[in-house]
Amino acid sequence: MPANIYQDVILNGRVIARGKTHCATRYALLRPTLESVRRPFRLLDIGANLGYFSFRAAADFGATAIMIDECEELQDLCATSKPSSVVYLKRRCSVADLERLAALDHFDVVLALNVLHHFHNWRRAADIVLSLGDRVIIQTPGTDDIWADDFALAQGLIEYLSALSPRVLGEPSSHATPDGKRPMLLFDQTKSPQGEAESGIKLTTLVAFNCVYPDAIDFRKELRTCGLEQHTGCVFDGKDIHHRKVLAQLT
Ligand SMILES: C[S@@+](CC[C@H](N)C(=O)[O-])C[C@H]1O[C@@H](n2cnc3c(N)ncnc32)[C@H](O)[C@@H]1O
Numbered sequence: 415m416p417a418n419i420y421q422d423v424i425l426n427g428r429v430i431a432r433g434k435t436h437c438a439t440r441y442a443l444l445r446p447t448l449e450s451v452r453r454p455f456r457l458l459d460i461g462a463n464l465g466y467f468s469f470r471a472a473a474d475f476g477a478t479a480i481m482i483d484e485c486e487e488l489q490d491l492c493a494t495s496k497p498s499s500v501v502y503l504k505r506r507c508s509v510a511d512l513e514r515l516a517a518l519d520h521f522d523v524v525l526a527l528n529v530l531h532h533f534h535n536w537r538r539a540a541d542i543v544l545s546l547g548d549r550v551i552i553q554t555p556g557t558d559d560i561w562a563d564d565f566a567l568a569q570g571l572i573e574y575l576s577a578l579s580p581r582v583l584g585e586p587s588s589h590a591t592p593d594g595k596r597p598m599l600l601f602d603q604t605k606s607p608q609g610e611a612e613s614g615i616k617l618t619t620l621v622a623f624n625c626v627y628p629d630a631i632d633f634r635k636e637l638r639t640c641g642l643e644q645h646t647g648c649v650f651d652g653k654d655i656h657h658r659k660v661l662a663q664l665t
Contacts, residue, residue: 420589421466426495427473434589437466440527443584443598444551448475448523451549455522456480456615458546460507461529464488465500471523472499480521480615482507482623492627501615501650502627509535511623512542518619521546527553528596531568540574550601556585559594575599615650 422438423431448455448471455477459468462481465488472479478499481488484506492502505511524547531554533539544550554571555562562568580599588594621634628650 419464421464423464423491424466424469424495425491427469433464433466435528436586436589439584439586440553440598441467441470443586444525444600445474447549447551447583447600447602448477451475451522454478457523457525458482458521459525459527460512460543461527461532462488462502462525465491465497465502467525467527468500469497472497477523478615489626500627501620501625503620503623504626505624509533509538509542512539512546515619515623516542516546518622519546519616520548522548524550526550527598528555530554531562531564531571534567536567536571537574540571544578544601544603548602548604550603551583551598552580552601553586553596553598555588555590556595556597559588559591559596561591561594562588563590572597617650620650 419431419433420435421433422429423433444467448457455475457468457471457477457479459465459479459481462468462483463485465481468479468481471477476499478501480501480503482503482505484504488502489504492500507515524543526543530536530540530543530552540552543552552575554575555565555568556572557569559565559568576599578601580601583598583600585595585597588596
């Protein structure tokens with residue numbers, strides 16, 4: 415593991431190395447939102463880094479946690495600890511990828527923590543991310559976080575998001591700027607108190623977005639075996655593939 419890591423490293427449920435970005439504090443801030451779902455849920459973690467938030471949500475809530483990043487170390491962590499109900503899509507997403515994902519799928523909770531300001535077209539990226547889930551939590555550098563990477567882009571983003579009147583979950587300290595803040599913003603777009611219960615991730619999404627954990631090849635085989643390459647109703651819940659029910663409905 416490289417020195418000066420961003421997130422705490424969780425291996426087999428234990429923190430084995432500390433990162434520089436107040437992970438436990440941030441998790442405590444977003445945890446009540448996870449608790450508010452009150453049923454099995456699906457979480458999308460864009461820019462998951464070392465998987466801290468997904469691993470914790472999966473362990474604490476049994477959530478199906480879908481991580482997107484291109485982080486080599488995350489693949490190693492998954493391969494070593496084999497967390498259940500966690501999925502790793504190894505990909506650096508373009509805005510077009512986010513659009514495609516929004517067309518394919520929808521999530522109960524979306525985390526986009528410290529990632530949107532790295533998109534040059536952050537406005538479009540933010541709009542799509544806000545459409546991807548019922549509860550969307552975005553963390554981004556505040557106006558005083560002057561040493562943040564891509565600070566100029568971040569300024570436009572925080573202004574844009576603040577105008578949408580999110581709930582501010584908290585303002586953890588920045589790791590980049592002494593006394594700088596990184597607000598965590600909740601956009602709660604839940605249509606009913608509980609929403610529709612859904613679980614799993616569509617197999618077609620796994621294949622389209624380069625699933626590397628659990629092993630993607632098995633998913634391709636499953637889809638071919640079932641003759642369901644194009645069937646988006648076939649889901650994986652992090653443990654089992656639920657295609658038989660779909661097949662039963664088809665036959
Ligand atoms: C600043 S770190 C934030 C990590 C984590 N979300 C957190 O707040 O603890 C940004 C992470 O997003 C990933 N990332 C940046 N741009 C991305 C993109 N376009 N698609 C997927 N991941 C991206 C990076 O590889 C990195 O792991």
